[in-house]
Amino acid sequence: MKNRKLLSGNKAIAEAVRLSEVNVVSAYPITPQTSIVEYLSEYIARGELNAQFVQAESEFGVMSACIGASSVGARVFTATCSQGLALMHELNYVAAGLRLPIVMAVTNRQLSQPLGMWCDHSDAMGERDSGWMQIYVETCQEAFDTVIQAFKLSESREVLLPTMVCLDGFILSHTSEPVEVLDQEQVRDFLPAYKPDADYHTLLDVKKPLAAGGGCPPAFTMEFDYKKYDAQEKGREMLRKVDEEFGETFGRRYGLVEAYRCEDADAILVAMGTMVGTAKDVADELRSQKGWRVGVLKLRSYRPFPKEEVLKAACGSKAVAVVSRAISYGIGAPVFSDIATAMSNASKKPVLLNCIAGMGGRDVDKKSLAAVFEKAIKAGETGKAENEVEWVGLNRNLVGG
Amino acid sequence: MSKPYWTKENFPITPNIRNPAGSLAFKCGQWRSVRPVIDEKKCTKCGLCVLYCPDDAVVKNEKDVMEIRYDYCKGCGICENECPVKAIKMIVEVQQK
Numbered sequence: 269m270k271n272r273k274l275l276s277g278n279k280a281i282a283e284a285v286r287l288s289e290v291n292v293v294s295a296y297p298i299t300p301q302t303s304i305v306e307y308l309s310e311y312i313a314r315g316e317l318n319a320q321f322v323q324a325e326s327e328f329g330v331m332s333a334c335i336g337a338s339s340v341g342a343r344v345f346t347a348t349c350s351q352g353l354a355l356m357h358e359l360n361y362v363a364a365g366l367r368l369p370i371v372m373a374v375t376n377r378q379l380s381q382p383l384g385m386w387c388d389h390s391d392a393m394g395e396r397d398s399g400w401m402q403i404y405v406e407t408c409q410e411a412f413d414t415v416i417q418a419f420k421l422s423e424s425r426e427v428l429l430p431t432m433v434c435l436d437g438f439i440l441s442h443t444s445e446p447v448e449v450l451d452q453e454q455v456r457d458f459l460p461a462y463k464p465d466a467d468y469h470t471l472l473d474v475k476k477p478l479a480a481g482g483g484c485p486p487a488f489t490m491e492f493d494y495k496k497y498d499a500q501e502k503g504r505e506m507l508r509k510v511d512e513e514f515g516e517t518f519g520r521r522y523g524l525v526e527a528y529r530c531e532d533a534d535a536i537l538v539a540m541g542t543m544v545g546t547a548k549d550v551a552d553e554l555r556s557q558k559g560w561r562v563g564v565l566k567l568r569s570y571r572p573f574p575k576e577e578v579l580k581a582a583c584g585s586k587a588v589a590v591v592s593r594a595i596s597y598g599i600g601a602p603v604f605s606d607i608a609t610a611m612s613n614a615s616k617k618p619v620l621l622n623c624i625a626g627m628g629g630r631d632v633d634k635k636s637l638a639a640v641f642e643k644a645i646k647a648g649e650t651g652k653a654e655n656e657v658e659w660v661g662l663n664r665n666l667v668g669g
Numbered sequence: 670m671s672k673p674y675w676t677k678e679n680f681p682i683t684p685n686i687r688n689p690a691g692s693l694a695f696k697c698g699q700w701r702s703v704r705p706v707i708d709e710k711k712c713t714k715c716g717l718c719v720l721y722c723p724d725d726a727v728v729k730n731e732k733d734v735m736e737i738r739y740d741y742c743k744g745c746g747i748c749e750n751e752c753p754v755k756a757i758k759m760i761v762e763v764q765q766k
Contacts, residue, residue: 365683366683367682367683428682468681468682469682470683470685476687477687478685478686478687479685479686480683480685482684482686484684485695488675488684491680492682492683492684495680495682495683499682
């Protein structure tokens with residue numbers, strides 16, 4: 269008998285964290301993340317989760333507390349977004365560099381200026397190169413499942429890097445969907461307690477003292493960078509394995525990407541997060557109403573980047589439109605650059621469209637995605653993209669062009 | 670001679686220092702601009718310089734004499750400051766002309 273509940277994205281995250289039996293939660297409130305840690309503090313207060321809740325003075329303090337707690341062998345969770353994530357920036361590199369398997373939910377929200385609390389991926393993109401793994405989820409169930417997968421992925425000995433579970437602020441964090449909440453025993457079997465080893469992990473143990481977080485001369489630093497890079501490479505394989513095992517145990521698997529109707533597609537739309545669901549609907553409609561062969565490629569694992577999966581799913585098409593909720597000023601969409609990098613040595617390359625959409629909570633509706641598909645189909649036929657960067661849903665009456 | 674602290678066999682995932690001898694691999698004596706010199710006649714061998722030295726660069730040697738390990742002494746001057754009988758003096762390494 270499946271235990272199905274109507275949960276918001278944030279509640280789904282909190283439930284998964286409870287079932288993951290974390291030892292320490294440290295957080296500072298920021299919209300739209302706050303309710304995740306409010307739920308967790310309630311669980312702790314009611315005795316449903318045996319953990320320490322550390323409210324810090326800022327997100328800088330939060331990540332510091334997470335690093336400290338993880339360094340003594342605790343399973344640690346935190347959640348933040350936007351300015352909060354930006355304030356953690358320096359410590360995010362420390363957490364990854366010390367190879368601490370912290371899991372953090374990021375309810376993606378825009379960065380000031382302009383100040384706003386709505387969804388885009390600018391915040392998490394700022395942490396793209398920190399060494400953290402990043403998984404973008406589409407549904408509340410996926411948010412729930414991914415938290416449990418993330419702990420297993422991060423804590424695996426070959427990987428040992430922290431993971432961000434990214435969910436679209438408000439669009440997913442505050443939308444309720446039916447979610448199958450797993451049984452505690454099942455989760456415990458899948459995700460046993462974190463048991464770091466003092467001879468291998470960063471572990472502060474009075475019986476085996478060590479100094480962590482100190483200086484390192486140039487003679488060794490690049491080697492440690494290489495080890496971190498290699499850990500992400502292994503993380504890609506490990507996420508495949510963890511996802512497969514999750515699927516065998518619980519009946520749901522997501523892959524590193526989801527290729528939706530891509531096999532015969534002339535044009536493929538690449539996206540992350542909730543936009544993917546809308547894009548799948550649009551693809552279905554365009555196929556049935558206009559007879560266009562279009563598909564959607566959902567990027568679930570953004571770091572490590574699923575190079576092989578992207579090549580396999582997208583290189584057979586004529587055009588690929590990468591639709592991003594983030595901007596890299598001076599070039600276009602950050603995800604576009606990643607897709608272009610992945611395809612750089614491919615023998616057959618589709619035309620690539622660099623699209624920016626949904627910034628600062630701008631609605632990405634069916635009509636605007638249908639327009640993107642239309643541009644992609646056209647680009648596939650002509651062999652070139654019409655514009656260097658496509659601004660989807662931009663009000664040209666205000667800015668011209 | 671100290672052997673390299675890290676080799677292929679023991680290279681860790683992150684630069685944690687697991688024993689204090691770790692600093693043997695990193696000779697920081699060349700950072701020094703002033704050097705401590707001990708006046709043996711004044712020294713009472715109380716050992717406060719050994720305790721206060723942040724780099725473990727002062728040792729009591731086999732002849733029972735206080736000795737500065739100049740490979741590791743950064744020249745901070747804490748020993749001079751702490752010596753109760755003023756037996757340690759900081760000498761400028763290179764005099765500017």
